Amino acid sequence: MSLLEVRRLTAGYASVPVVRDVSLSVERGELVALLGANGAGKTTTLLAISGLVSVYSGEIRLDAGSIAGLAPAQRARAGIQHVPEDRSLFPSLTVDETIRLACGARRPPKWVLEYFPALGELGGRRVAALSGGEQQMLALARALCRDPSLLIVDEMSLGLAPLVVNAFFPVLRRIAAERGCGVLIVEQHVHVALRWVDRVHVMAGGTMAASGTTDEMRPRIDELAGAYLGERTVPSSVPTSADNEKGENDEGV
Ligand SMILES: Nc1ncnc2c1ncn2[C@@H]1O[C@H](COP(=O)(O)OP(=O)(O)O)[C@@H](O)[C@H]1O
Ligand SMILES: [Mg+2]
Incomplete structure (x- = not known):
């Protein structure tokens, strides 16, 4: 199946x-x-x-x-979690805010950030200031927060x-x-x-x-x-x- x-x-x-x-x-x-x-x-x-x-x-x-x-x-x-082509992140939110929003205001499961350790150091950075690769990491991490x-x-x-x-x-x-x-x-x-x-x-x-x-x-x-x-x-x-x-x-x- x-x-x-x-x-x-x-x-x-x-x-x-x-x-x-x-x-x-x-x-x-x-x-x-x-x-x-x-x-x-x-x-x-x-x-x-x-x-x-x-x-x-x-x-x-x-x-x-x-x-x-x-x-x-x-x-x-x-x-089902879907990361769309444009990644649909909010440019004015920080990395932490984006993740917290996805996790219903709770902390993300620890395992999520273990896949993307670089995000751990970008917590206060606004999405608009991230590189394309960092934005894709964040979009994936946000999706993973919903397991x-x-x-x-x-x-x-x-x-x-x-x-x-x-x-x-x-x-x-x-x-x-x-x-x-x-x-x-x-x-x-x-x-x-x-x-x-x-x-x-x-x-x-x-x-x-x-x-x-x-x-x-x-x-x-x-x-x-x-x-x-x-x-x-x-x-x-x-x-x-x-x-x-x-x-x-x-x-x-
Ligand atoms: N919103 C839409 N309304 C009507 N046709 C669309 C729309 N979006 C895409 N299409 C058409 O659907 C076809 C397939 O598009 P799409 O699924 O986006 O292809 P791909 O992701 O493989 O590039 C294309 O011919 C495109 O013009
Ligand atoms: Mg396409």
């Missing part, structure tokens, strides 16, 4: 379906990447899982129970330097493994994602073009990149797997 099971989902905006017949799954403890060119329908799929766009047909199950009828807040209570069973992160690496991107992946892997939650990310650095994630779904033109384990997909990466992913897959300045195997970038964030 999967943690998240999306079956034959058709969803979109107002009366316009933009994703059709999309199926995907995420298991507990698994880090899964949703890949695809701009406009492929990745964000719409994530929003459908969180209950934020119209679903026309198909099923969305969390822990085997249908969540189709639940409002976004109910889905959050059921264990999600499914963590969704849209455009995980948007606006981040390649070295920073590389540092987030081992942290996400640890979160999935140690918390036993499923982590579903949209990632533009395909070659980097393929070194860290357990499974990959590739969208194109609003449909699911390919799905498989990372081992199954790796030999197909050039074919998939050429056919579906456009120029965003060219990892010119992103460290390669050879760098990673030397263990230079495994330090966490």
Whole structure:
């Protein structure tokens, strides 16, 4: 039984379906990447899982129970946390205030900040003064404060330097493994994602073009990149797997 099971989902905006017949799954403890060119329908799929766009047909199950009828807040209570592409932080709040707001004015669980120790030193800093990487850490920490069973992160690496991107992946892997939650990310650095994630779904033109384990997909990466992913897959300045195997970038964030 999967943690998240999306079956034959058709969803979109107002009366316009933009994703059709999309199926995907995420298991507990698994880090899964949703890949695809701009406009492929990745964000719409994530929003459908969180209950934020119209679903026309198909099923969305969390822990085997249908969540189709639940409002976004109910889905959050059921264990879904969604970090949107813009991260939706309040620029004028401090790091501490952001976390406290997420924790219902209580202190955050200690384990949350253990994944992002750098945040511990930024408590009084305003969100507006944080770097992109620090903002992403804060957005992830805020989501983790609710101890999600499914963590969704849209455009995980948007606006981040390649070295920073590389540092987030081992942290996400640890979160999935140690918390036993499923982590579903949209990632533009395909070659980097393929070194860290357990499974990959590739969208194109609003449909699911390919799905498989990372081992199954790796030999197909050039074919998939050429056919579906456009120029965003060219990892010119992103460290390669050879760098990673030397263990230079495994330090966490
Ligand atoms: N608010 C909206 N209203 C209508 N169409 C939209 C809206 N947002 C996105 N779309 C359309 O849905 C399609 C898929 O977009 P999106 O899910 O954002 O793709 P991706 O995240 O893969 O870049 C695009 O053709 C886009 O123009
Ligand atoms: Mg998007």
